[in-house]
Amino acid sequence: MNAPFTSENIHELAPPDLVQADRVAGRMYTDPEIFELEMTKIFERTWVWVAHESELPKAGSFKSTFVGRQPVIVARDRKGRVNALVNRCRHRGASLCEQKTGQVNGFTCPYHAWSYGLDGALRGIPYPDGYEGVMEKGEMGLKKLRTESYGGMVFATFDDGIEPLEDFLGDVKLWIDRFMKQGGGYPLKVLGTHQFRFRGNWKIQLENTTDGYHFPIVHRSWMASVDAETAGMMSFMTDPAAVTHNLGNGHSVAQMVPEHSDLDIDDGSEPLQPRFASLVTELKSAGLGDTGIRKLVRAMHGTGFNLNLFPNVSMSISFLRVLRPVSVDETLIEHVALGPDGPADIVAPVNRERLRIHEHFQGPFGFGTPDDAEGWDRVQRGAQGAPDMPIMVNRGLTRETPSPEGWATSHVTDETGMRAAYDKWKRMMSDD
Incomplete structure (x- = not known):
C-alpha cells in the first residue's frame, strides 16, 4: 500500500498516486488541473454514452449533447446509421444546433450558412467562387466521433483506436440485457428527461450509484x-x-x-402490489392476458439493481442517470425516464404510472433527488477542508470474494463499486 497522504506531499503527488487501495485524496474533487486532465485522458479516450436509440426513431432525428465538455450532435442519417458529430461549424467555429432534440434534413450554420448532411458531410457553401483553389469541399465535413451501440444504448468516442464497444462493456452486457427486460416484453423507449446541476465534482455522483450504504439514511423521507x-x-x-x-x-x-435482477425468472409466488390494482383492471380492459399483465406490473419499479457504467451513465433500477462534468466543482445531471413502447391502449396506462413513480423519487420535486444532491454538495464543501485527510472507500474491503463469474463481490452496502471506478480512473490517468 502507498504511503499515507500528508499535508506535505498531497499537493506534490501525481494524479494516479492520489488513488490507493482503500482511499482517495480529496484533492481529486477540488484541483482544476486534475479536472482538465480528466477531460482529455478519460472523457476523450473512452466510450461515453450519448443517446438511447429510441431518441433517434427515424432519419433526421437528432439530439444535442456533450462528450465531456465538447458539444456534439447525435443524428440518424438516411441510411439508418447513427452519427455523433462535433457541434462546431468547420468555417468559423459557430455552433450549428442549439435545440435539444428535433427532426431535420441537415444542419446549417446560422453565421455564414455552410450546410452539412446528417452524416456530417459538407453539402453547400454560399457564394462558393471565393473558395476555388483554396480548399477541397470533401475535406471540410464535421468532425465525426466513432459511434457504436449495444442494447439500444449509443456510445461515442474521440479515440478511433479504442477497443470495440462490446469489449469495453465486457460482462456489463449481461446486465444491460437484464435491464431492458423491464419493458415487459416490449422494447424500452425514453418517456422524458429533466436536468439539474449540483455544486460538486462529477466523481461524487459517479460514486453514488452503487453506494447502498447511504440509502436508508439519506432517503428516510x-x-x-x-x-x-x-x-x-x-x-x-x-x-x-x-x-x-x-x-x-x-x-x-x-x-x-x-429477486428482481432477472425479470424473466418468476415462479408466480410474488403477489402483485395492491397499489397497481386499478392498472391491472385497465390492462384487462385493453384485452391483455394475465401473463402479459404480470410481466408489466411486476416490472413497474424497474429492475432490482443499479448498473454503473464508467464514466458517465448509470442504468438505475428503472431510469438512466447521465452525468456531465461542467467544471471541477459543477456537474450537470440528466435523469431519463423509461417505459415500454407498444400498443397505445396497453403501454399508455403503464407509462403514466411509471412516470408518477419516477417523479416521486427522481423528479425535481421528488423525495430522492433533492436529498442526494444535498449530500453531493456537502461532500464538495467538506473536501475543501484538511486536504491531507483522505476520502475513505474501504468499507467491505476485507470481505470481498470472487463470485462464480470471477467478479470481486461484497455486500451491497460496501464500497466495491467505488474501488472499481477509481481503479479505472487511476489506470486512465496513468496512460500517457
Whole structure:
C-alpha cells in the first residue's frame, strides 16, 4: 500500500498516486488541473454514452449533447446509421444546433450558412467562387466521433483506436440485457428527461450509484412516503443476498433487490402490489392476458439493481442517470425516464404510472433527488477542508470474494463499486 497522504506531499503527488487501495485524496474533487486532465485522458479516450436509440426513431432525428465538455450532435442519417458529430461549424467555429432534440434534413450554420448532411458531410457553401483553389469541399465535413451501440444504448468516442464497444462493456452486457427486460416484453423507449446541476465534482455522483450504504439514511423521507411493500422491497441493509459486483473496466452493479435482477425468472409466488390494482383492471380492459399483465406490473419499479457504467451513465433500477462534468466543482445531471413502447391502449396506462413513480423519487420535486444532491454538495464543501485527510472507500474491503463469474463481490452496502471506478480512473490517468 502507498504511503499515507500528508499535508506535505498531497499537493506534490501525481494524479494516479492520489488513488490507493482503500482511499482517495480529496484533492481529486477540488484541483482544476486534475479536472482538465480528466477531460482529455478519460472523457476523450473512452466510450461515453450519448443517446438511447429510441431518441433517434427515424432519419433526421437528432439530439444535442456533450462528450465531456465538447458539444456534439447525435443524428440518424438516411441510411439508418447513427452519427455523433462535433457541434462546431468547420468555417468559423459557430455552433450549428442549439435545440435539444428535433427532426431535420441537415444542419446549417446560422453565421455564414455552410450546410452539412446528417452524416456530417459538407453539402453547400454560399457564394462558393471565393473558395476555388483554396480548399477541397470533401475535406471540410464535421468532425465525426466513432459511434457504436449495444442494447439500444449509443456510445461515442474521440479515440478511433479504442477497443470495440462490446469489449469495453465486457460482462456489463449481461446486465444491460437484464435491464431492458423491464419493458415487459416490449422494447424500452425514453418517456422524458429533466436536468439539474449540483455544486460538486462529477466523481461524487459517479460514486453514488452503487453506494447502498447511504440509502436508508439519506432517503428516510422517501421510505416513509411509500407503501409497506415498496419500503420492504428496498430494505436491503441486512440482506446477505444483496451484493455489489466489480464488473471490470470501472463498471459495477449493485443488486438491491436480487429477486428482481432477472425479470424473466418468476415462479408466480410474488403477489402483485395492491397499489397497481386499478392498472391491472385497465390492462384487462385493453384485452391483455394475465401473463402479459404480470410481466408489466411486476416490472413497474424497474429492475432490482443499479448498473454503473464508467464514466458517465448509470442504468438505475428503472431510469438512466447521465452525468456531465461542467467544471471541477459543477456537474450537470440528466435523469431519463423509461417505459415500454407498444400498443397505445396497453403501454399508455403503464407509462403514466411509471412516470408518477419516477417523479416521486427522481423528479425535481421528488423525495430522492433533492436529498442526494444535498449530500453531493456537502461532500464538495467538506473536501475543501484538511486536504491531507483522505476520502475513505474501504468499507467491505476485507470481505470481498470472487463470485462464480470471477467478479470481486461484497455486500451491497460496501464500497466495491467505488474501488472499481477509481481503479479505472487511476489506470486512465496513468496512460500517457
